[in-house]
Amino acid sequence: MPLDxxxxxxxxxxxxxxxxxxxxxxxVGVFGPLLAFKTTQDMQNRLIVExxxxxxxxVVLLVWAxxxxxxxxxxxxxxxxxxxxxxxxxxxLVPPTVRVVIRNGLPPAALVALFVxxxxxxxxxxxxxxxxxxxxxxxxxxxYVMLAWGLNIVVGLAxxxxxxxxxxxxxxAYAYALIATKVIPATFPGLGVWAFWICLPIAGILAAFWxxxxxxxxxxxxxxxxxxxxxxxxxIIRLVLINWTAFSNGYEGISTIPRPSFFGIPFNASDSGFxxxxxxxxxxxxxxxxxxxxxxxxxxxxxxxxxxxxxLPVGRAWEALREDEIACRSLGINTVNTxxxxxxxxxxxxxxxxSFFAARQGFISPESFxxxxxxxxxxxxxxxxxxxxxxxxxxAVAMIGGTxxxxxxxxxxxxxxxxxxxxxxxxxxxxxxxxxxMVWKPRGFxxxxxxxxxxxxxxxxxxxxxxxxxG
Amino acid sequence: MEVFFQQLINGVTLGSIYGLIAIGYxxxxxxIGMVNFSHGDVFMVSxxxxxxxxxxxTTWLGxxxxxxxxxxxxIVAMVFTSLVSWTIERVAYRPLRGSFRLAxxxxxxxxxxxxxxxVQVAQGPRNKAIDPILxxxxxxxxxxxxxxxxxxxxILIVVVTAALLAVFWWVVAKxxxxxxxxxxxxxxxxxxxxxxxxxxxISITFVMGAALAAVAGTLYLVYYGVVNFSxxxxxxxxxxxxxxxxxxxSLPGAVLGGLLIGLIEVFWSAYFSVEYKDVAAFSILAxxxxxxxxxxxxxxxxxxx
Numbered sequence: 001m002p003l004d005x006x007x008x009x010x011x012x013x014x015x016x017x018x019x020x021x022x023x024x025x026x027x028v029g030v031f032g033p034l035l036a037f038k039t040t041q042d043m044q045n046r047l048i049v050e051x052x053x054x055x056x057x058x059v060v061l062l063v064w065a066x067x068x069x070x071x072x073x074x075x076x077x078x079x080x081x082x083x084x085x086x087x088x089x090x091x092x093l094v095p096p097t098v099r100v101v102i103r104n105g106l107p108p109a110a111l112v113a114l115f116v117x118x119x120x121x122x123x124x125x126x127x128x129x130x131x132x133x134x135x136x137x138x139x140x141x142x143x144y145v146m147l148a149w150g151l152n153i154v155v156g157l158a159x160x161x162x163x164x165x166x167x168x169x170x171x172x173a174y175a176y177a178l179i180a181t182k183v184i185p186a187t188f189p190g191l192g193v194w195a196f197w198i199c200l201p202i203a204g205i206l207a208a209f210w211x212x213x214x215x216x217x218x219x220x221x222x223x224x225x226x227x228x229x230x231x232x233x234x235x236i237i238r239l240v241l242i243n244w245t246a247f248s249n250g251y252e253g254i255s256t257i258p259r260p261s262f263f264g265i266p267f268n269a270s271d272s273g274f275x276x277x278x279x280x281x282x283x284x285x286x287x288x289x290x291x292x293x294x295x296x297x298x299x300x301x302x303x304x305x306x307x308x309x310x311x312l313p314v315g316r317a318w319e320a321l322r323e324d325e326i327a328c329r330s331l332g333i334n335t336v337n338t339x340x341x342x343x344x345x346x347x348x349x350x351x352x353x354x355s356f357f358a359a360r361q362g363f364i365s366p367e368s369f370x371x372x373x374x375x376x377x378x379x380x381x382x383x384x385x386x387x388x389x390x391x392x393x394x395x396a397v398a399m400i401g402g403t404x405x406x407x408x409x410x411x412x413x414x415x416x417x418x419x420x421x422x423x424x425x426x427x428x429x430x431x432x433x434x435x436x437x438m439v440w441k442p443r444g445f446x447x448x449x450x451x452x453x454x455x456x457x458x459x460x461x462x463x464x465x466x467x468x469x470x471g
Numbered sequence: 472m473e474v475f476f477q478q479l480i481n482g483v484t485l486g487s488i489y490g491l492i493a494i495g496y497x498x499x500x501x502x503i504g505m506v507n508f509s510h511g512d513v514f515m516v517s518x519x520x521x522x523x524x525x526x527x528x529t530t531w532l533g534x535x536x537x538x539x540x541x542x543x544x545x546i547v548a549m550v551f552t553s554l555v556s557w558t559i560e561r562v563a564y565r566p567l568r569g570s571f572r573l574a575x576x577x578x579x580x581x582x583x584x585x586x587x588x589x590v591q592v593a594q595g596p597r598n599k600a601i602d603p604i605l606x607x608x609x610x611x612x613x614x615x616x617x618x619x620x621x622x623x624x625x626i627l628i629v630v631v632t633a634a635l636l637a638v639f640w641w642v643v644a645k646x647x648x649x650x651x652x653x654x655x656x657x658x659x660x661x662x663x664x665x666x667x668x669x670x671x672x673i674s675i676t677f678v679m680g681a682a683l684a685a686v687a688g689t690l691y692l693v694y695y696g697v698v699n700f701s702x703x704x705x706x707x708x709x710x711x712x713x714x715x716x717x718x719x720x721s722l723p724g725a726v727l728g729g730l731l732i733g734l735i736e737v738f739w740s741a742y743f744s745v746e747y748k749d750v751a752a753f754s755i756l757a758x759x760x761x762x763x764x765x766x767x768x769x770x771x772x773x774x775x776x
Contacts, residue, residue, distance in 0.1 A: 035593055232757045428589055431585035
C-alpha cells in the first residue's frame with residue numbers, strides 16, 4: 001500500500017479546536033455547580049439559589065479560547081523551543097554580556113533604589129499620598145522580604161521544611177506588645193519611649209528560644225512530616241493566643257501598642273517631638289519614613305547575617321545537611337546542634353520582624369498569624385528559588401506588591417460596575433500565581449546557586465543539582 | 472455514663488466523616504508520596520456542590536422525599552468533586568511529577584488557596600445554612616433525666632460510610648484497578664514496565680479520594696447544616712492527622728485514625744474544654760509524628776543511603 005493514501009494528519013488548527021472543545025466541556029463540569037448557581041439569602045433570611053448562566057458562559061468561553069491559543073502555539077513552535085522559552089523566558093534572549101552587567105549591577109542598583117524610594121515617592125506624590133505608597137508597598141513588601149530571608153535560612157540553607165514559621169513572627173509580635181503595654185509601664189515607665197529598642201532584641205531572643213523549643217522534638221522527622229508538625233505547632237500557638245484571653249486578650253487582640261521613637265525622640269507634634277527638635281513641620285509621614293528605614297536595616301541585617309553564615313562552618317554544615325544527612329553524620333557533624341541553630345537563627349529573624357510588625361500596626365490579634373501567612377512566606381522562598389536572596393526578594397515584590405496593586409485598580413469599576421472589587425481577587429490570583437510559577441519554573445525564579453567553597457573558579461551551580469533536603 | 476454513651480455516638484459519627492476524608496490523603500500519599508494539601512479544600516468544595524444540588528432539588532424541582540433527594544445529591548457531589556480533583560491533578564500536579572519534592576507541595580498549597588478563595592468569590596463569604604433535615608431521633612435511654620439519643624442523621628452517616636468503605640475496600644483489594652494501584656504504590660517504574668498505565672492509575676486515585684471526600688462533604692452538610700468557604704482547612708488537617716495516626720498509606724489505618732480523632736475530639740470537648748479541642752487534635756498530630764511516625768497500622772520507614 002503506497003504511503004500517500006494514509007489518512008492525512010489533522011491540521012494543527014483542527015487539533016487545537018478539538019483540544020479546546022474538550023477543555024471547555026471539562027470547564028463546564030468544574031465550574032458549573034459553583035458559578036452557574038449562586039446561593040444567597042432572601043428577604044426572610046432563608047437560603048435561595050439563583051441561576052447565573054452568563055458568568056459560567058464567560059468563564060467557559062475564556063477557558064476555551066485560552067486552551068485553543070495554547071495548543072495552537074504549542075503546535076506551531078518546536079517542542080525544544082517551548083521548553084527553552086519556558087525555562088528561560090526573556091532572560092534567555094538577553095545577550096550574555098548584558099546578562100553579566102545585570103547580574104553584577106542588580107544588587108547595588110536595588111540597594112540604591114531601596115534607600116531613595118521614600119524620597120522619590122515624597123517628591124512625586126506629596127505628603128499625604130506618599131503615606132500609602134511607602135506603607136502599603138515599601139514597608140509591607142519589606143516585612144515579607146525579611147520574613148522570607150529569615151525562613152530561607154531554615155528552608156533554603158538547612159533544608160528543613162517549616163510550615164509554621166508564622167509562630168515565631170507571632171512570638172515576636174506578642175513579646176513586644178505585652179512588654180511594651182504591660183511590663184514597662186508597670187516597672188520603668190520612664191523607659192516608655194525606648195520600648196521598641198529595648199524589646200527588639202528581647203523579642204528576637206524569645207523567638208529563638210521558641211525555635212529551639214519547637215525544633216527539639218522534631219529533629220528526627222524528615223521532609224513532609226516535619227512540615228506537618230511545624231504546621232501543627234504554628235496552629236497550636238495561634239489557638240492558644242485566641243483562647244488564653246487572660247494572657248493575650250484573645251480575639252480582641254492588643255491595641256495601643258507604643259510606636260517606635262527616633263532613638264528616644266517620639267514622633268508627635270509636641271515641642272520635644274521629632275519634628276520640633278529637627279526643625280521640620282510636623283507630619284505623620286516622618287514616622288512612616290523612619291519605619292521604612294528601620295525595616296530596610298532589619299532586612300539587610302538578615303541578608304548580611306545569612307550571607308556571612310553561609311561561609312562559616314555552621315553555614316557549611318547546614319548546606320551539607322541539606323544535601324545528605326547520613327553523610328554528615330558519618331563525617332561527625334553534630335546534626336542536632338546544626339539543625340537547632342538553623343531553627344533558632346531563622347526564628348530570631350522572624351521574632352525581629354514580628355516586633356517590628358506590632359510596632360508598625362499598633363494593634364495585633366491572632367488573626368494576623370494564620371497558617372496562610374506561613375504558606376505565603378514559604379511560597380515566596382520557594383518561588384524565588386530556595387537559597388537565593390535576590391530571587392526571594394524578587395518573588396516578594398512580585399507576589400506581595402502585585403497583589404497589593406489590585407487594591408489600587410479602582411478604575412476597573414468603570415468597566416465591570418460598582419459591585420466589582422478587585423481586592424477580593426487578591427488571594428485567588430496569589431494562589432493561581434503560585435501554581436502557575438511552580439508548573440512553569442519548579443526551581444523558582446533564580447535557579448542557580450553560588451557555591452561558597454570552590455577549587456579554581458567560582459561558578460554558578462544549577463539548582464537542579466542541589467537537593468532540597470529531607471528534613 | 473449516659474454522657475459517655477452519647478459522646479461515643481457523636482464521636483463515631485464525626486470520626487466517620489474524618490475517616491472518609493483521611494482515605495484521600497492516605498491513598499495519594501501512598502501512591503506518589505505527596506501530602507495533597509488541597510484535599511481539605513476539595514472536601515469544602517464538595518459541601519458547596521452538595522448544598523447547591525440539594526437546594527435545586529428541593530426548591531426548584533420539588534423533590535418531596537428527602538432520602539431520594541439525598542441519594543441524588545450524593546451522586547451529583549461525587550461526580551462533580553471527582554471532576555474537580557481530576558482537573559487539579561492534571562493541571563497542577565502532573566506536570567510536576569518527577570520534579571523536585573517541594574514543588575508539588577507548594578503547588579498543592581497554592582491550589583488550596585485557589586479553591587477556598589474561588590468559593591469565597593463565587594458564593595460569598597457568609598455562612599450558608601439550610602433548614603435542618605432528618606431531625607427525628609431515637610431515644611435510647613432516658614435514665615437520670617439525661618437523654619441518650621441517636622438521630623436519623625447519625626444512622627445515615629454511619630451506614631453510608633460503612634457501605635461505601637465496603638465497596639471501596641472491594642475495589643482496592645479485588646479488582647484489576649486496585650491491583651494496579653497497589654503495584655504503583657510499591658514500585659512505580661516496575662509497574663510501568665509491566666504495562667500498568669501509571670498516570671491513569673494516579674488520576675483514578677485522586678478521583679477515588681475526591682469521591683470519598685464528596686461523600687464526607689454531603690454527610691457534613693446533612694449533619695451540621697452550615698457550610699462556609701473556610702471550612703476546608705481544619706477538617707483537612709484533622710483528617711490528615713487521622714491518616715498519620717492510623718499509619719499513612721494504610722487504608723484501614725485511615726478509617727481507624729478517623730474514628731480515634733473523632734472520639735478524642737468529642738470526649739475532649741465533653742470532659743475538658745471546647746476551646747482547646749483543636750489544640751488537642753494538633754497536639755496528637757505532633758505527638759504521633761514525633762514518637763510513632765509509622766502510625767498504628769503503618770509500616771516503618773527505613774532510611775537508606
